[in-house]
Structure formats: structure tokens, C-alpha cells
Amino acid sequence: GAGVSQSPSNKVTEKGKDVELRCDPISGHTALYWYRQSLGQGLEFLIYFQGNSAPDKSGLPSDRFSAERTGGSVSTLTIQRTQQEDSAVYLCASSPRGGEAFFGQGTRLTVV
Amino acid sequence: QQQVKQSPQSLIVQKGGISIINCAYENTAFDYFPWYQQFPGKGPALLIAIRPDVSEKKEGRFTISFNKSAKQFSLHIMDSQPGDSATYFCAASKGMRELIFGTGTRLQVFP
Numbered sequence: 248g249a250g251v252s253q254s255p256s257n258k259v260t261e262k263g264k265d266v267e268l269r270c271d272p273i274s275g276h277t278a279l280y281w282y283r284q285s286l287g288q289g290l291e292f293l294i295y296f297q298g299n300s301a302p303d304k305s306g307l308p309s310d311r312f313s314a315e316r317t318g319g320s321v322s323t324l325t326i327q328r329t330q331q332e333d334s335a336v337y338l339c340a341s342s343p344r345g346g347e348a349f350f351g352q353g354t355r356l357t358v359v
Numbered sequence: 360q361q362q363v364k365q366s367p368q369s370l371i372v373q374k375g376g377i378s379i380i381n382c383a384y385e386n387t388a389f390d391y392f393p394w395y396q397q398f399p400g401k402g403p404a405l406l407i408a409i410r411p412d413v414s415e416k417k418e419g420r421f422t423i424s425f426n427k428s429a430k431q432f433s434l435h436i437m438d439s440q441p442g443d444s445a446t447y448f449c450a451a452s453k454g455m456r457e458l459i460f461g462t463g464t465r466l467q468v469f470p
Contacts, residue, residue: 251402280457289448290403290460303457338402345455346391350402
């Protein structure tokens with residue numbers, strides 16, 4: 248079966264523009280996570296979706312960041328008015344019920 | 360309370376040697392402790408995981424040792440190989456929610 252799929256794999260955008268990053272989780276996985284990894288750094292939690300429950304947005308760094316998950320499957324992370332400090336690899340993971348997470352390859356975002 | 364502290368930051372081991380990476384946590388509510396392996400340009404991949412009701416779990420050359428009273432857990436890689444060269448992350452979660460990651464250990468295994 249297919250793993251977690253993220254698109255695009257690379258994105259270069261100009262400062263101030265909005266970007267959308269997409270995540271297709273493993274079919275049947277109820278939990279979905281977004282993390283951010285800056286160059287050579289650890290993984291910073293952004294947001295967590297579990298089934299139909301309200302998402303845990305406690306990791307979002309500012310109100311420029313938002314995410315949604317449609318139909319309990321595909322998720323989109325949106326960054327508005329991008330800044331250079333937003334440059335990082337954005338990783339999506341899904342889990343059958345939470346805890347054990349399977350990651351995608353990530354989207355490398357570069358803000359110029 | 361939410362942090363997971365990982366050491367060392369980098370590790371150099373000779374082929375055939377034992378690699379040991381350590382993590383410590385504060386939040387006693389954590390109930391799931393996985394280790395992830397990440398190669399350059401790839402997403403992290405689940406390597407092995409443990410729950411606090413056992414003190415050790417072994418899968419092939421990889422072993423997790425867990426010390427609940429000390430709030431520490433470690434990854435041991437036996438007979439380390441050059442192909443094990445990667446960045447390793449420990450993590451912890453509570454109630455099957457989001458994973459809190461350590462800062463990572465870059466392992467280099469030389470032939």
C-alpha cells in the first residue's frame with residue numbers, strides 16, 4: 248500500500264506570498280500530524296487531527312499558519328504572508344489511531 | 360514538562376561497534392516512546408518503540424532500554440554498520456496524541 252504522500256516536494260516562494268502544502272495520509276489512518284523541521288534541527292509539532300475531534304492547534308507558531316483536513320483524509324497546511332523564517336521542511340505523518348506515526352517525504356519550503 | 364532531552368548530538372562509531380543514544384523526559388504521563396531513523400532528504404521512519412510496562416525491547420540489532428524510575432530510555436545499535444549512518448530521534452507521547460521529539464543524534468559509522 249502507498250505511504251504518506253506530500254506535495255509539492257519542493258516549493259520556492261517569494262516573501263509575502265501564501266502557500267498551500269498538501270498531505271495524503273495512509274488510507275484508513277484516523278490521526279494526522281504536521282511537523283516542521285528546520286535545517287539540521289529536530290521536529291517541531293504544528294498541529295494534530297484525530298478523527299472528527301477538534302484539531303490540536305497548540306503548535307502553530309502564528310496566526311499566519313492554518314490547516315484543515317477534509318473528509319477525514321487529505322490535509323492542507325496553509326501559510327499566509329510567508330516570511331524567510333518559515334523556510335523549512337514541512338513533514339506530514341499519519342497514524343492508525345495516534346502514537347505510532349508514519350511520515351511522508353516532506354515539502355521543502357524556501358522563502359526568498 | 361513537555362521536553363524530551365536527547366544526547367549525544369553526534370556520535371562516531373567504528374563498524375561492528377555498539378552505538379548508544381540516550382533520552383530523558385520529565386512528563387510521567389508519557390506512555391509511548393518510539394525511535395525514528397532519518398536519512399538525508401527523507402522523512403523519519405519508525406525504527407522501534409516501547410511502552411512503559413516493559414524495560415527492554417529488541418528487534419534485530421536494535422534494542423530499547425527503558426528506565427521508568429529514572430525517566431530515561433536509550434537506543435542501542437549492536438554491530439553498527441555504515442548503512443546505519445543517519446540521524447536518530449527519540450520521541451514520547453501521551454494518550455496516543457502528538458509525538459514530542461528529541462533534538463536528534465547524528466550517527467556516523469566508519470568502516
